[in-house]
Amino acid sequence: QILAELYYQLGQIYDKTGDISRAIEEWEKAVRVIERIRAYMRQAYLKQRYLGVNLGCYSALIRAFYTLRESEEVLQYIERAKARTLVDMMETAMITQSEFLPSETQTASELLKELGGLYEVVEEPSLDVTHGPSEARADIVYTLQWAQEQYEAVLNELERENPVLGETLSVNPDRLWERCRDVWKSMERGVVALEYFVTDRETLLLVITREGIQTASKIWISRAELIAKVRAFREELNEPPMPGEEAVRDLQARALGKELYDLLITPVEEYIQTASHLVIVPSDVLFYVPFGALFRCPGCEEKRELWGGRYLIERYSISYAPSL
Numbered sequence: 001q002i003l004a005e006l007y008y009q010l011g012q013i014y015d016k017t018g019d020i021s022r023a024i025e026e027w028e029k030a031v032r033v034i035e036r037i038r039a040y041m042r043q044a045y046l047k048q049r050y051l052g053v054n055l056g057c058y059s060a061l062i063r064a065f066y067t068l069r070e071s072e073e074v075l076q077y078i079e080r081a082k083a084r085t086l087v088d089m090m091e092t093a094m095i096t097q098s099e100f101l102p103s104e105t106q107t108a109s110e111l112l113k114e115l116g117g118l119y120e121v122v123e124e125p126s127l128d129v130t131h132g133p134s135e136a137r138a139d140i141v142y143t144l145q146w147a148q149e150q151y152e153a154v155l156n157e158l159e160r161e162n163p164v165l166g167e168t169l170s171v172n173p174d175r176l177w178e179r180c181r182d183v184w185k186s187m188e189r190g191v192v193a194l195e196y197f198v199t200d201r202e203t204l205l206l207v208i209t210r211e212g213i214q215t216a217s218k219i220w221i222s223r224a225e226l227i228a229k230v231r232a233f234r235e236e237l238n239e240p241p242m243p244g245e246e247a248v249r250d251l252q253a254r255a256l257g258k259e260l261y262d263l264l265i266t267p268v269e270e271y272i273q274t275a276s277h278l279v280i281v282p283s284d285v286l287f288y289v290p291f292g293a294l295f296r297c298p299g300c301e302e303k304r305e306l307w308g309g310r311y312l313i314e315r316y317s318i319s320y321a322p323s324l
Contacts, residue, residue, distance in 0.1 A: 004030045004031075004033040005030075007033065007057075008026070008027060008030040008056060008057050010026040011023040011025075011026035011027040020068070023064060024064050027060050027061045027064070031057050031061065035173070055081065058078075059200070062074055062077045062197060066218060071216045074206065075180065075195065075206055075208070075213060076177050076180070078195060078197045078204070078283075079176055079177070079323055079324055081197070082322065083176055180324050184208050184210055184212060184324070187208075188210070189210065190274070190275055190277060191210070191279060192207060192209055192271065192275040192277070192278055193207070193209075193278075193279040193321075193324060194207060194265075194280055195208060195281040196280075196281065196286050197283045198226065201222055203221060203283070204216060204218055205217045205219060205264070205267060205268060207271040207272070215268060219263060221263060223284065226286075227285050229256070229263070230285050230289055233256040233257060233293075236253045236256050237293065251304070252303075254306040255295075257293050257295035257311070258295045260294050261295050264286075264294065265294060265312065276316060276317065277317045277318070277319070278316045278318050278319075279320070279321055281321050282322075291318055291320075292311060292312055292313030293311060293312070293313070295309050295310070295312075296310050296312065296315070297310075
């Protein structure tokens with residue numbers, strides 16, 4: 001993890017000097033290190049680090065490739081980031097919700113629990129020494145290494161016996177990209193996927209059809225601002241109106257829905273004119289957006305004009321996916 005952080009910071013330095021190619025090289029090294037980190041690391045530690053350096057590496061690469069107009073690389077790293085998040089969630093579930101797991105993963109689950117306990121012990125301050133590990137610590141470290149090897153062996157066996165399940169518990173970039181291409185080639189005509197990726201500074205949006213990536217658009221809104229808009233919209237929809245306030249509340253909901261429509265859909269509207277079905281692939285806070293309730297009303301400046309608009313669900317059928 002320290003190595004990944006070093007590569008990430010080195011990439012940041014190159015980026016600040018304008019050497020985007022060298023920056024990309026360093027960030028890609030960081031991502032390769034991150035993707036080799038297995039679930040046997042302590043879960044709380046993984047979560048804490050992922051929200052910082054790890055997600056930062058993916059976001060930096062996605063921004064860089066967007067700047068270079070390399071849309072396929074943008075999508076690749078968006079999908080890799082989402083896959084890494086999904087794997088981390090699944091590995092956490094293997095420890096905390098093992099009773100719901102298929103029998104094939106029970107052994108891996110038990111090893112993950114053992115590894116988590118060993119990491120807790122290794123990081124116990126009472127075992128810390130100034131000059132090399134104590135005998136007790138050395139024994140624990142040896143056991144930890146053995147358990148890690150056992151877990152790797154179980155995953156390798158799982159991949160041989162059940163390739164789909166095995167791949168689900170790992171991130172293979174080449175296989176992931178191959179599946180992405182297979183997905184869009186198999187999409188029916190009239191189907192358009194809108195894939196979002198939220199960063200701290202902006203949101204990226206890709207439009208994907210059976211012909212491939214049609215466009216990549218950057219939405220200039222910070223994550224904090226986006227969260228505020230989504231929260232306001234959801235609260236307006238969820239809070240029942242008082243008697244006699246139905247029309248006013250309806251207009252308010254439409255106004256907030258229009259703000260999000262203009263933000264999340266309008267930038268790529270020309271690419272979905274002939275579509276009949278939208279597949280929404282959200283990110284971060286956008287998982288909380290009911291896209292069907294977004295409201296289209298071009299040129300509407302006053303609330304009373306919103307009676308003439310249409311909800312997104314009135315124009316398209318909609319489905320959702322956690323990744324492409």
